[in-house]
Amino acid sequence: MIAYTIRRLLLLIPVALGVVTLVFFLIHMTPGDPVEIMLGDNALSADKAALRRDLGLDRPIHEQYVHYLNGLLHGDMGISLQSRKPVLDEILRSFPASFELMAGAMAVALLTAAPLGVLAAVKPFGLVDGAAMLIALIGVSMPSFWLGPLLILLFAIRLDWLPVNERGGFNHLILPALTLGASIAAILSRMIRASLLDALQEEYVRTARAKGLFERSVILKHALRNALIPIVTVVGLQVGGLLSGAIITESVFDWPGLGSLLLDGIYARDYTLVQGCILFIATIYVVVNLLTDIVYGWADPRVRLR
Amino acid sequence: MGEALLEVRGLSVDFIVGGSAASIVRNVGFRLEERRTLGIVGESGSGKSVAALSLLRLIPSPPLLRMSGQILYGGRDLAALRQRELRAVRGKEIAFIFQEPMTALNPVFTIGEQIAETIRAHEPVGRKEAWERAVELLRQVEIPDPARRAKSRPHELSGGMRQRAMTAMALSCDPKVLIADEPTTALDVTIQAQILDLFARLQDERRMSVVFITHNLGVIAEIADEVLVMRKGGVVEQGGVMDIFHSPRDPYTRQLLDLLPGRKRRHVHV
Numbered sequence: 207m208i209a210y211t212i213r214r215l216l217l218l219i220p221v222a223l224g225v226v227t228l229v230f231f232l233i234h235m236t237p238g239d240p241v242e243i244m245l246g247d248n249a250l251s252a253d254k255a256a257l258r259r260d261l262g263l264d265r266p267i268h269e270q271y272v273h274y275l276n277g278l279l280h281g282d283m284g285i286s287l288q289s290r291k292p293v294l295d296e297i298l299r300s301f302p303a304s305f306e307l308m309a310g311a312m313a314v315a316l317l318t319a320a321p322l323g324v325l326a327a328v329k330p331f332g333l334v335d336g337a338a339m340l341i342a343l344i345g346v347s348m349p350s351f352w353l354g355p356l357l358i359l360l361f362a363i364r365l366d367w368l369p370v371n372e373r374g375g376f377n378h379l380i381l382p383a384l385t386l387g388a389s390i391a392a393i394l395s396r397m398i399r400a401s402l403l404d405a406l407q408e409e410y411v412r413t414a415r416a417k418g419l420f421e422r423s424v425i426l427k428h429a430l431r432n433a434l435i436p437i438v439t440v441v442g443l444q445v446g447g448l449l450s451g452a453i454i455t456e457s458v459f460d461w462p463g464l465g466s467l468l469l470d471g472i473y474a475r476d477y478t479l480v481q482g483c484i485l486f487i488a489t490i491y492v493v494v495n496l497l498t499d500i501v502y503g504w505a506d507p508r509v510r511l512r
Numbered sequence: 513m514g515e516a517l518l519e520v521r522g523l524s525v526d527f528i529v530g531g532s533a534a535s536i537v538r539n540v541g542f543r544l545e546e547r548r549t550l551g552i553v554g555e556s557g558s559g560k561s562v563a564a565l566s567l568l569r570l571i572p573s574p575p576l577l578r579m580s581g582q583i584l585y586g587g588r589d590l591a592a593l594r595q596r597e598l599r600a601v602r603g604k605e606i607a608f609i610f611q612e613p614m615t616a617l618n619p620v621f622t623i624g625e626q627i628a629e630t631i632r633a634h635e636p637v638g639r640k641e642a643w644e645r646a647v648e649l650l651r652q653v654e655i656p657d658p659a660r661r662a663k664s665r666p667h668e669l670s671g672g673m674r675q676r677a678m679t680a681m682a683l684s685c686d687p688k689v690l691i692a693d694e695p696t697t698a699l700d701v702t703i704q705a706q707i708l709d710l711f712a713r714l715q716d717e718r719r720m721s722v723v724f725i726t727h728n729l730g731v732i733a734e735i736a737d738e739v740l741v742m743r744k745g746g747v748v749e750q751g752g753v754m755d756i757f758h759s760p761r762d763p764y765t766r767q768l769l770d771l772l773p774g775r776k777r778r779h780v781h782v
Contacts, residue, residue, distance in 0.1 A: 410618040413610060416570055417630040417681065418603030421595075428618050435620075508619060508667050 207500075214496045218489060225488040226278065229481050230271055240287045240475040261287055274481070283485070284478035288471070293482035296467060301486075303373050304463030307456065308448045310383030315390035315444070322391075323398025327433075328425060330403060338395060345392030350451060354385040354458035372460055382459040386451055390444045397440050401433040408432070435506045442498025446491045516584075517721050518544040518567075518606075518689055523581035523591075525559075525566050533577050537563045538746045540581075542738075544689065549715070549722040551736030551753070553729055553768070559745040560725050564691050567723075568602050585689075604634040607687035611694035613674035617666040623650070623677040624662030630684045649680040653710060672703035676710065683714065690715070691723045696731065708734055729772050733757060741765050 241254050241263065258264045262273065277284055283293040322342065326335040361381060362370040369378050405411065406429050414428040415421075453465030460466070464483060471479035503509045525537040537559040544550050554560045565571050567583055567590065583590040590601060610616035618626060627646035631637060637645075643662070650658035653676040666674055675695060682690060692711070696704040712735065715722055724735060732739055733753065740750040741762065749762040760766045 409610065409612065409615040412565075412570055412572075413608070413616045413678075414618070416568060416602055416608040416610075417633060418599050418601070418685075419629065419633050420599065423629075423633070428621075431620050432618070506620065507665050 211496065211500070214492075214499070218492050221488060221492055222278075222485060226275070226481060226485055227271075229484045230274065230477075231267075233475070233477050233480050234267055234270075236475065238475045240477065243474055244288065274478070278485075283482040286471075286476055286479045288474045288476045288479065293478050296479060297464065297482055297486050300462060300464045300467040303461060304449075304452055304456070304465065306373070306379060307382055307386060307452055307461060307463055308445070310379045311385075311387035311390065311448055311451075311455075312441075312445065314383050314387030315394055316441075318387075318391040319394035319398055322395040324402060324425070324430065326395070326399040327402035327406065330399075335399070339399070342392040342395045345388045346396075348388060350385050350389065350455050351458060353388055354382070354455060357381045357385060358459075373462055382455050382461055385458065386448065386455040389451075390448070393444065394437070394440065397437055398433065401436050402429055405429040405433040435502070438502050438505050439498060442494055442501070445494045445498075449487050449490060515546060516543040517546050518723075519582075519584040520567070521582040521584070523563060523566060523579075523583065525562055525571070525579050526577040527562075527575040528577040529575065536745050537566065540740075540742070540747055542740055542750065544721050544723060546688075546721055547715070547719050548737045549724055549735055551732040551739045552723065552725045552742060553727065553732050553739060554742035555727055557744075558742040560742045561693050563742070564693050564723060564725050567691065568606060568608070569598060570602075570608075600634070603630055603682075603687070604685045605687055606689040606691060607682035607685070609675075609678055609682045609690065609692040609695045612698045613671070613678045614666060614698075617674065617678060617681075619666055622663050622665055623669070623681075627662075627677075627681045627684050630681055634685045645684070646680070649684055650677065652683070652714070653677070653680045655680070671699050672706065675699060675703075675707055679707075679710065679714070683718065686718065687720065689721045689723065691725070693725045694727070695724075697726070697728070704731075711735065729768055741768070 241258050241261070242249075245254055245257065255264070262270060265273075274284060283297075285291065286293050286296055289296065322338040326338040329335055358370055358381060361368045368380055372378065402425075406425070408429070410432075411424060411429050414424045419428070449464070452461075452463060453469060455461065456463045456465035457469055464487070468480060468483040468487075470476070471483060519542075521541045523537060523540045524535070527534050527536050540559075540563050542550060552560045552564065562571065566579055569579070569590070571579075579591065581591060585601070585605065588597075590598065593601070617623065624643055624646045627649055628639065628642035631642045631645055632639070647658045647662050650662055655661050655673060655676050661669070661673070661677075666677070669677065675698075679695075695711075696707050699707060708731065711722070714720070722735075724732070726732060736753045738751065739753050739756045741748045741756070741764065743764050749756065749760065749765045756765060757769065760769060
């Protein structure tokens with residue numbers, strides 16, 4: 207198990223190298239010059255040249271690449287071109303906000319999907335099932351850049367129940383978490399319904415009934431426990447997906463997280479900041495996938511991690 | 513003729529198949545007396561398993577369309593009981609053993625947990641006591657090192673061990689009737705013989721009545737007192753095991769007997 211974890215973490219090295227290389231060259235190919243953006247149109251060309259030399263942007267691109275990789279090997283993600291602060295500090299400053307939003311969204315997703323999915327599966331094709339799956343369809347069909355403003359219009363402006371934007375107490379988290387969690391809730395409730403329907407056809411469910419267990423125990427213990435095994439994988443993948451979904455939601459709600467940081471970096475062509483953010487997101491993705499596999503091994507005792 | 517413990521009258525079961533009704537079991541009736549064994553024999557698709565599952569109304573709807581007839585047990589008609597009352601009979605008065613223990617046992621729980629929860633569903637006992645009784649039951653079905661085995665999950669046991677574990681689970685609340693649906697079919701012949709011996713011993717010790725469902729007439733000859741031969745959902749012949757084997761009246765029964773390997777060397781213990 208420990209050897210397995212270490213091997214999986216070593217996998218991070220090729221993944222990180224690939225991500226860094228791809229992002230490095232893609233962003234350098236993107237039109238737009240960070241120096242032009244920082245100094246504005248009216249700057250003198252001598253000033254621009256000085257700043258370019260200062261940032262190391264005058265050197266050939268392969269030298270810049272090797273220089274950046276060398277820094278990474280020493281744990282240095284570079285200095286943000288725009289703010290002139292270390293990229294790692296910027297990322298670590300933004301991450302708690304993103305984490306809070308992701309946890310909130312996942313809580314919204316799980317707390318709605320589990321009851322909806324179970325109710326739908328227990329009486330398939332009935333009224334509850336129809337209603338639950340209609341809600342799920344609406345949830346999955348609504349893009350977050352549309353759902354977010356709608357929620358703001360209704361709950362913040364029309365009803366004045368919740369604050370509009372920016373991070374703060376629990377009140378501030380509700381609307382962004384709903385926005386980000388809605389589509390995941392929709393996907394998960396459909397998955398839980400399908401998975402539980404399958405489990406309910408299994409012979410061990412018949413055995414559980416034949417033993418004289420209460421129906422509640424047959425469904426919530428015997429069937430659901432097995433139905434959750436494939437759900438673990440979906441939840442893991444969705445947590446990864448949350449990172450990219452958060453970029454849109456964060457910008458709709460002016461949420462000071464990793465997504466906003468990345469977006470600002472892209473606008474300013476802040477090469478080092480964008481590279482750092484994407485490398486960080488890729489790392490989290492790999493770690494979440496590893497955690498998913500470990501949880502999967504725990505959920506399904508027939509699986510042995512080697 | 514002794515007192516009937518379980519009596520089935522005119523049991524018919526219809527399924528809904530592809531949108532239309534199909535008759536799966538037609539007018540099946542039998543009497544099961546105390547400490548006796550009824551063998552229900554027939555080929556796959558003869559309706560024998562559906563008939564057995566229907567005794568505790570274990571067929572989900574769909575595919576179940578309707579069920580009629582009487583299932584008389586302890587002065588009550590199980591076919592007419594409410595779900596709540598029926599639950600108290602399942603596992604407690606009448607217990608089931610299924611064909612394939614690998615799929616019939618829940619893969620994520622230990623066998624000890626699965627036995628203990630059966631006990632706790634019917635009796636007001638604590639977790640610890642239920643667990644101890646589970647271990648003791650595993651000992652009675654001759655599982656070596658039962659305290660350790662109780663912590664195993666089904667996939668960690670051999671086929672024979674799994675069937676012993678399922679037997680222990682069925683016996684956990686001291687049922688009066690044991691319904692065994694092809695309990696030895698998934699096992700190889702040596703293990704099959706061991707399990708049949710175990711059944712015989714347990715039935716004797718616990719004074720149980722058994723309904724034994726199989727397609728194997730050789731097994732029926734070993735253990736049954738009475739036999740019911742089913743084909744295409746109906747009963748073609750029923751009677752004492754000696755009568756059926758020595759003077760079968762129905763041509764289908766004779767066909768089945770002719771298929772029996774080594775028929776001339778057959779031993780019939782009655």
